[in-house]
Amino acid sequence: MFRLVNLEKKFGNLEVLKSISMFIDYGEVVCIIGPSGSGKSTFLRCLNLLEIPTSGRIYYSGAILDPDLDCKKLRREVGMVFQKFNLFPMFNVLKNITYAPMRINKMKEEDAKELAMDLLAKVGLADKANEYPSKLSGGQQQRVAIARALAMKPKMLLFDEPTSALDPELVGDVLEVMKQLATEGMTMAVVTHEMGFAREVADRVIFMDKGYIVEEGTPEKIFSNPENQRTKEFLARVI
Amino acid sequence: MTLHFAKAAELLIPSLFHGFGVVIQATVLGFLLATILGMIIAIGRLSTIKIVRGILYLYLELIRGTPLLVQLVYIYYVVPLLLNLIASMFGFKTNIQIASVTAGILGLGINYGCYMSEVVRAAILSIDKGQTEAALVLGFGKYEALFRIVMPQALRSIIPSLGNYLVMMVKDTSLLAYVAVNELLLRTQNFASQTFLTIESYTFLAIAYLVISIPLSYFVKFIEYRLKDK
Numbered sequence: 001m002f003r004l005v006n007l008e009k010k011f012g013n014l015e016v017l018k019s020i021s022m023f024i025d026y027g028e029v030v031c032i033i034g035p036s037g038s039g040k041s042t043f044l045r046c047l048n049l050l051e052i053p054t055s056g057r058i059y060y061s062g063a064i065l066d067p068d069l070d071c072k073k074l075r076r077e078v079g080m081v082f083q084k085f086n087l088f089p090m091f092n093v094l095k096n097i098t099y100a101p102m103r104i105n106k107m108k109e110e111d112a113k114e115l116a117m118d119l120l121a122k123v124g125l126a127d128k129a130n131e132y133p134s135k136l137s138g139g140q141q142q143r144v145a146i147a148r149a150l151a152m153k154p155k156m157l158l159f160d161e162p163t164s165a166l167d168p169e170l171v172g173d174v175l176e177v178m179k180q181l182a183t184e185g186m187t188m189a190v191v192t193h194e195m196g197f198a199r200e201v202a203d204r205v206i207f208m209d210k211g212y213i214v215e216e217g218t219p220e221k222i223f224s225n226p227e228n229q230r231t232k233e234f235l236a237r238v239i
Numbered sequence: 240m241t242l243h244f245a246k247a248a249e250l251l252i253p254s255l256f257h258g259f260g261v262v263i264q265a266t267v268l269g270f271l272l273a274t275i276l277g278m279i280i281a282i283g284r285l286s287t288i289k290i291v292r293g294i295l296y297l298y299l300e301l302i303r304g305t306p307l308l309v310q311l312v313y314i315y316y317v318v319p320l321l322l323n324l325i326a327s328m329f330g331f332k333t334n335i336q337i338a339s340v341t342a343g344i345l346g347l348g349i350n351y352g353c354y355m356s357e358v359v360r361a362a363i364l365s366i367d368k369g370q371t372e373a374a375l376v377l378g379f380g381k382y383e384a385l386f387r388i389v390m391p392q393a394l395r396s397i398i399p400s401l402g403n404y405l406v407m408m409v410k411d412t413s414l415l416a417y418v419a420v421n422e423l424l425l426r427t428q429n430f431a432s433q434t435f436l437t438i439e440s441y442t443f444l445a446i447a448y449l450v451i452s453i454p455l456s457y458f459v460k461f462i463e464y465r466l467k468d469k
Contacts, residue, residue, distance in 0.1 A: 048376055050372060050375065050376065071375075072378050072379075072380060075375060075376050075377070075378045076377075076378035079376065079377075080376040082369060082372070082373065084367075084369050086367070086369035086370060086372065086373035087373070088370065088373070088374075088388060089392065090391055090392060090395075099377075100377035100378060100379070103379070103383075103387075104377065104378045104379065148377070149376075149377075152377060152378065
């Protein structure tokens with residue numbers, strides 16, 4: 001689905017991503033782990049062109065991406081969930097979800113509402129449809145954000161540390177929703193510090209450090225038998 | 240010396256009532272123009288195009304570096320002359336004039352537009368970048384994200400400041416007297432110079448402004464309070 005070749009990203013003189021090459025297949029769940037500042041989030045944000053790579057190529061569905069042309073189309077197919085939820089505070093939960101499908105996909109209001117209610121039921125928040133985001137807990141907001149992304153019927157979802165801003169007891173509900181999506185076959189790229197989730201749900205785990213992909217492989221390999229010294233050190237610290 | 244408030248009241252107050260109409264007209268239209276200009280300038284100054292930012296910055300320096308009174312006089316007396324001069328260079332003989340109220344509205348709008356643009360710009364910048372990004376990743380364009388998601392949130396936060404500018408503008412309409420707009424100050428000046436009731440006339444004038452500005456500022460406070468409530 002995605003193939004990256006020699007992707008690099010610089011912010012001024014700061015090289016955040018150095019020669020990243022990798023791929024993501026349809027239906028795959030890829031978890032990206034690594035210390036803070038390793039470039040994980042930047043890498044994820046390059047996939048939907050929120051950051052424009054300094055050099056390198058991105059292939060999406062077999063065709064090379066042109067950041068000037070393909071932004072909107074790509075983003076309609078590749079949804080994203082943020083660390084800080086970023087729900088629209090002036091809209092209630094229902095409108096947060098129906099807004100983009102109605103505006104962009106020209107969905108009829110009743111269809112969009114029906115879809116939104118289905119998605120809210122799926123994330124366990126059907127009773128919160130008329131609340132405003134500020135009245136919800138972080139975990140609830142994040143589940144609404146997932147529903148909002150799903151409402152665009154994306155082919156893939158990017159998760160940028162979706163549970164890092166949550167109180168520990170609220171993390172579980174969000175991970176549960178993500179697990180369910182994974183079992184339904186959604187293609188997902190997840191930047192996370194939740195090693196348990198990565199181990200259980202990921203098809204492939206990528207360990208990044210200092211802008212490089214240091215090691216990648218199945219969760220068993222990365223967590224039980226890492227080859228690289230830096231991977232070992234990192235895992236020893238977080239687990 | 241005896242004061243003749245009753246006599247002054249009888250003759251001046253009806254005239255001031257007519258002046259209210261002019262003040263309200265100039266304020267409403269001037270404020271509308273200022274708001275529109277303020278938003279356009281604010282958005283332009285956040286543009287990624289360097290030359291647009293540069294031109295607007297220069298424009299702001301120009302307007303903010305000169306007094307409103309000078310701008311009013313310039314628009315009323317100088318701009319028509321300049322336009323006629325330019326037309327004559329192309330062989331046209333014109334007699335362009337700007338009506339005094341029009342000049343007043345333009346001056347107020349242009350001047351206040353600059354100050355309001357800074358408020359709008361700060362408000363837009365104060366909205367979390369995540370809001371724009373959330374709209375972008377759903378497939379909205381840059382401008383859709385700005386106008387549909389960021390601006391509505393920014394505008395809410397600037398309504399109190401805009402209200403204060405409105406009250407200020409009401410008072411600044413007194414400057415329009417210098418471009419022959421028959422508003423409160425000019426009416427009072429004429430009356431005072433004809434009747435020599437100087438103390439009485441200007442006292443009534445001051446009261447006339449208070450009659451507009453005090454209720455208006457309470458109204459602004461009320462709106463502010465209502466917004467905070469939500």
